[in-house]
Amino acid sequence: MQGTTRYFASDPSEVRLSVSAVVWRAPRARELLLMQRSDNGFWGLPGGYVEPGESVLEATRREVREE
Incomplete structure (x- = not known):
C-alpha cells in the first residue's frame, strides 16, 4: 500500500509483554x-516492555518513573 508504514517484529517467534x-x-x-x-x-x-523476572506492576511503576 502506498503511503503507509508497516512495522514487523525482527523475530516473530519472540513475544515481549509491554505495559502502559x-x-x-x-x-x-x-x-x-x-x-x-x-x-x-x-x-x-x-x-514500555516488561523485563525478565519483573512483574507487570513493577514494570508499570518503573516505566512511569522513567518517563
Missing part, C-alpha cells in the same frame, strides 16, 4: 500524564 499506564490527577487538577515520543513526535501514555 494512565496517570490521572483528579478531581481538581484534572491532569493526564502524556509523553511525547522522540522518534516520531506523537503523544502517548508512558509505558
